[in-house]
Amino acid sequence: MIEVRAERSSGPRRVRIIGVGPGDPSMVTVEALSAIRSVAFxxxxxxxxxxxxxxxxxxxxxRLLDVHLGYDPVVVRIEDPARERRPERTGTPQEYEAAVEAWHDARSMAYEEALLAHDGDAGFLVWGDPAFYDSTIRILERVARRGSLRLEIDVVPGISSVQLLAARHRIVLHEVGQALHVTTGRRLREAVAQGQDNIVVMLNRVIDLPGLEDWWIWWGGNLGTASEELVAGRVTDVLPEIEAARDRARDAAGWVMDIYLLRAPDALDAPAAPGAGEA
Structure with missing residues (x-):
């Protein structure tokens, strides 16, 4: 539990950041389910x-709340602030970080307004696990630092898409004694240049793998949902199949969130077989 105290306070407010898994309501943990049922909104x-x-x-x-609650919950929707995504404004690491910083600040103000307008414990449902490429913890800490609220922030872990990717493909994410590097699609090139050869890649706007044609890939899209897709094999052989699967997932769900494991050929114990989970 993280406790963030602000100087001006009308009393502590409990905020629960709840990891709800990759999408399937059955993957909500018992602890997360208890947290979901404990909050006022x-x-x-x-x-x-x-x-x-x-x-x-x-x-x-x-839909997840419908499955796990026997009543209509109070859901406060906030319009997510616009985020700068234009390549000419986010091309460098500094520009990208500045854009994210501005977005986090605007989002924190929207969260603060929602918390001030409602009484009782609040719940934030985080896709997957709050520890993987999610900024809800950081944003709520920013709310508390501004001083209008004294927040007690409780983080409940969830099943992540990283775990589910391995389970669906029936693989271990690393060979014996091998390191695992987790990064984003935006920073994949940087990881390869550093010599990383066993990489989990998240937050992919596109699947762009030039120069990695001989690597092996285990890919999953919309894991844990009805539109789930799986592909595995040598990049040069399966990349068109992955693009087609991304399109199917997007058409079926209206969105696509994908993740994949990339492994260099010389990092494979058995290069002839990428795993038992190819689809």
Whole structure:
């Protein structure tokens, strides 16, 4: 548990950051289920574009609550602040970090407003696990530091897509004694240049693997959902199949979140067989 105290306070507010797994309601842990049932309301960021289609992940969270609660929960939707994504404004690491910093600050103010407007313990449902490429903890700590609220932040872990990828493909994520490097699609090139040869890659806008054609890949899209897709094999052989699977997942769900393990040929114990989980 992380306790963040602010100087100006009207009393502690408990905020529960709850990892709810990759999407299947059956993958919510017993601890997470208890946390879900303990809060007075949920704060959900809605990324629907103005005048556009509803945010499918908001709907997915709603379905999860329908499964696990016997009543209609109080769900406070906040319009997620716009984030700078234009390549010409986020091309360098410094520009990217500045864009994320501004987005986090705007989101923290929206969270603060929601917490001030509602009484009782609040729940934030985090896809997968809050420890993997999610900033809810950081953003709520920022809320507390501003001083209008004294927050007691409770983090409940969830099953991550990293774990589910390995389970679905029936593999261990590393060979015996081998290291595992976890990064984002944006920083994959950097990891390869550093000599990493066993890499889990998350947050992929595209699958861009030039120069890695002889590597092996275990890929999963929308893991733990009805639109789940799996592909495994040598990159040069299966990349078109992965692109087709991404399109199917997006068409079926309205979104695609994928993750994959990349392993260099010389890092394989048995290069002739990428694993038993290819689809």
């Amino acid at each position: 949920f704060v959900v960021s809605d990324k629907s574009p103005r005048g556009g289609m509803p945010d499918p992940l908001v709907a997915a969270r709603g």
